[in-house]
Amino acid sequence: MDSSSEFDTQSTAFLDWFKAQPGTQFHPSLRIVDLRDRSAGRGIIATQDIPPDTELFTIPRSIIISEETSTLAKKLPGIFSKDETTRTTITNGDIDIDLDDDDDFEESVPDSWLNLILILLYESLHHKTSKWFPYLSILPQRSESFNTLMFWDDRDLLGLSGSAIPSKIGKESATRMFTERILPVVKRHSDLFYSDPDSGMTELSDTALLERCHIIGSLIMSYAFDLQPDQDSDSGSEEDTEMGENDDDGWIEDRGDHNGSSNTSAHTKSTMGMVPMADVLNADAEFNAHLSHGDDSLTMTSLREIKAGQEVLNYYGPLPNGELLRRYGYTTPKHSRYDVVEVPWSLVKTVIVSDYKWSSLPSQKGPTMVKKILTEIERDSDFRFELGLDMNNFDNTKDNEADVDPTANAGFILERDSGDPDDQGLCPVDAKFISFPEELVDVVRHVVTMVLSASDPTQTQSKNKPAKSKSNKNEEVKKIKTTTLEILSLVVRRRLDQYPTTIQDDENLLLLDKTTTSRARMAIDVRLGEKRLLVEALEWTEGKLAKYRE
Numbered sequence: 001m002d003s004s005s006e007f008d009t010q011s012t013a014f015l016d017w018f019k020a021q022p023g024t025q026f027h028p029s030l031r032i033v034d035l036r037d038r039s040a041g042r043g044i045i046a047t048q049d050i051p052p053d054t055e056l057f058t059i060p061r062s063i064i065i066s067e068e069t070s071t072l073a074k075k076l077p078g079i080f081s082k083d084e085t086t087r088t089t090i091t092n093g094d095i096d097i098d099l100d101d102d103d104d105f106e107e108s109v110p111d112s113w114l115n116l117i118l119i120l121l122y123e124s125l126h127h128k129t130s131k132w133f134p135y136l137s138i139l140p141q142r143s144e145s146f147n148t149l150m151f152w153d154d155r156d157l158l159g160l161s162g163s164a165i166p167s168k169i170g171k172e173s174a175t176r177m178f179t180e181r182i183l184p185v186v187k188r189h190s191d192l193f194y195s196d197p198d199s200g201m202t203e204l205s206d207t208a209l210l211e212r213c214h215i216i217g218s219l220i221m222s223y224a225f226d227l228q229p230d231q232d233s234d235s236g237s238e239e240d241t242e243m244g245e246n247d248d249d250g251w252i253e254d255r256g257d258h259n260g261s262s263n264t265s266a267h268t269k270s271t272m273g274m275v276p277m278a279d280v281l282n283a284d285a286e287f288n289a290h291l292s293h294g295d296d297s298l299t300m301t302s303l304r305e306i307k308a309g310q311e312v313l314n315y316y317g318p319l320p321n322g323e324l325l326r327r328y329g330y331t332t333p334k335h336s337r338y339d340v341v342e343v344p345w346s347l348v349k350t351v352i353v354s355d356y357k358w359s360s361l362p363s364q365k366g367p368t369m370v371k372k373i374l375t376e377i378e379r380d381s382d383f384r385f386e387l388g389l390d391m392n393n394f395d396n397t398k399d400n401e402a403d404v405d406p407t408a409n410a411g412f413i414l415e416r417d418s419g420d421p422d423d424q425g426l427c428p429v430d431a432k433f434i435s436f437p438e439e440l441v442d443v444v445r446h447v448v449t450m451v452l453s454a455s456d457p458t459q460t461q462s463k464n465k466p467a468k469s470k471s472n473k474n475e476e477v478k479k480i481k482t483t484t485l486e487i488l489s490l491v492v493r494r495r496l497d498q499y500p501t502t503i504q505d506d507e508n509l510l511l512l513d514k515t516t517t518s519r520a521r522m523a524i525d526v527r528l529g530e531k532r533l534l535v536e537a538l539e540w541t542e543g544k545l546a547k548y549r550e
C-alpha cells in the first residue's frame with residue numbers, strides 16, 4: 001500500500017471507530033483530509049457550507065484517554081491517586097521536584113502531564129489490544145514525525161540564533177524528570193507494562209524508554225487538552241461559556257504548556273486527556289470552531305459560517321510564532337501578530353554603561369559613575385523589586401548565576417498591542433507596537449534621572465541652591481524623556497544586532513532560496529517576525545524622539 005492510501009485507510013478506520021462509539025456525533029458535511037502537501041498532516045474540512053453555531057462533533061468523556069478511562073490507572077491506583085504527596089512546579093523551563101519526606105514518590109506521581117505519559121506509554125505498549133487502537137494508529141509515533149523544537153538538531157537550531165526561543169526547549173530537564181519519575185515506575189511494574197504477548201515487546205533499555213517518553217511528551221504537548229470539569233455548570237453566564245469565553249479575559253485555551261517552559265504550574269486541578277477527533281483539527285490565530293466541555297461530553301461548535309472547502313480550525317492561544325514552533329512544530333503568518341522579543345537586563349545595562357554617550361558627563365569619569373549608580377540599584381532589594389529586576393522571567397539556563405547575581409535572569413518582553421479574537425474567532429484590529437514594557441521604561445528613566453542629577457552641578461553643590469524656574473524644570477523633564485528614548489532606541493538596535501541575519505537577508509532567503517527546507521523556513525519566520533517587531537519598536541521610538549526634538 002502506498003503512503004497516501006495507507007494514510008486514508010487509517011483516517012477511514014478512525015472515523016468508523018469514532019462513529020461506532022456510543023454518544024459520538026459527526027456532522028455529515030465534514031471530511032477528514034490529507035493536508036501533508038502543506039505540511040499540516042491530517043485536518044478536517046467542510047464539504048458543504050456549515051452555518052454558525054452548528055455542532056460539528058461530540059466526544060463523550062468515556063472515549064477520552066485520561067486517568068478516568070485508562071486501564072493502567074485502574075491497575076495502579078496508588079500511582080494515580082488524587083492524594084498528592086509530590087509536587088512538580090514548572091517555571092520558565094526549569095522543573096523543581098519537591099519530594100515528600102519519605103521520598104516515596106514512585107507510588108504517587110500526581111502531575112497530570114506525567115500521568116498521561118505513563119498512560120500513553122502503557123497504551124502504546126498494548127497498541128494492538130488497546131480499545132483506542134484506530135485512534136492510536138493516526139497519532140504520530142516516531143521522532144521524525146515531529147517538528148517541535150525538542151527534535152531539532154544543533155544545525156536546525158542555528159536558524160533560530162538571536163531568538164530566545166531555543167533557551168526554552170528544556171530537553172535536559174524533561175530527561176531528568178523522566179529518569180526520576182517515569183522510568184522507576186515502568187521498571188517496578190514491568191509485568192504490567194510489558195504484559196501484551198501480541199506486542200512481541202521485550203523490556204526497553206533506558207535509552208529507548210527515554211526516547212519514547214520524549215515522543216509521548218511532545219505528543220501530549222501538541223495534541224492533549226486540559227479537561228475542564230464542566231463549563232456548563234460554571235457560575236458565569238451560560239452564553240459566555242458556551243461561546244468558549246471565560247468571564248475575565250476572553251478565550252479559554254484548551255491547552256496548557258506541559259513542557260515546563262511557561263509560568264504554568266503542572267500541579268493543577270484539571271486533568272489532561274487525549275480527545276479523539278478534537279485533536280484532528282489544525283489551528284490558527286483566526287479560527288472558526290471551539291470546544292466546550294460539558295458534563296458527559298465535549299462538543300466542537302462552529303463560531304461562524306464555514307464555507308464548503310474551508311478547513312475547520314481550532315485555537316491554541318495567542319502564541320508568538322517562536323512558541324508555536326516550540327510546542328506545536330509549525331508557524332503561521334497570522335500568529336506573528338503575537339510575536340515577542342526578549343530583552344535581557346544585561347543588554348540594557350551594557351547600553352547604559354558602554355554604548356550611550358552621556359554628553360553631560362565628563363568623558364573619563366562618566367562610565368564609572370553610571371556603573372556605580374547601576375550597582376547601587378541592583379544591590380538594593382527594594383529597588384530591584386520596584387524596578388522589576390527581581391523577575392526571573394526568562395532564560396532558564398542561568399540558574400547558578402542567579403544565586404550570585406539576582407538580576408541574572410531579569411529582562412523585559414517587547415510585544416504589540418494585539419487585542420483578543422472576537423466571538424467569531426476573528427482578529428478585527430491590526431496588532432500595533434504602542435509602548436515599551438512599563439518596567440523597562442521605569443528602570444531606564446530611573447537610571448537616567450539619577451545620572452543626570454548626579455552630573456548636574458546645581459543639584460550637587462550648595463544647600464542654598466537657587467530654586468529652579470518652571471522653564472528649567474520643563475527642560476529637565478524633557479532631557480530625561482529624550483535621554484530615556486535615546487537609550488531605548490539604542491537597546492533596540494543592539495538587540496537587532498544579536499541576529500546574525502538582517503531582515504533583508506531573511507526576505508531574500510524566503511524569496512530566492514528554493515532549497516530552503518521546511519525547518520529552515522520556519523526558523524526564518526520566527527526570527528524575521530521578531531526583527532520586524534523590533535523595527536516597529538524602533539520606528540515608534542524615533543517618531544517620539546522627533547516630536548520631542550521639534
Ligand SMILES: C[S@@+](CC[C@H](N)C(=O)[O-])C[C@H]1O[C@@H](n2cnc3c(N)ncnc32)[C@H](O)[C@@H]1O
Pocket residue numbers: 038039040041042043138139140222223278279280281282283284327328329330332
Ligand atoms: C492537534 S494536532 C492536529 C492534527 C494534526 N494535523 C495531525 O495530522 O494529527 C496538532 C499538530 O497539527 C499540526 N498543525 C496544527 N495546525 C497547523 C497549521 N495551521 N499548519 C500546519 N500544521 C498545523 C502541527 O503539527 C501540530 O503539532
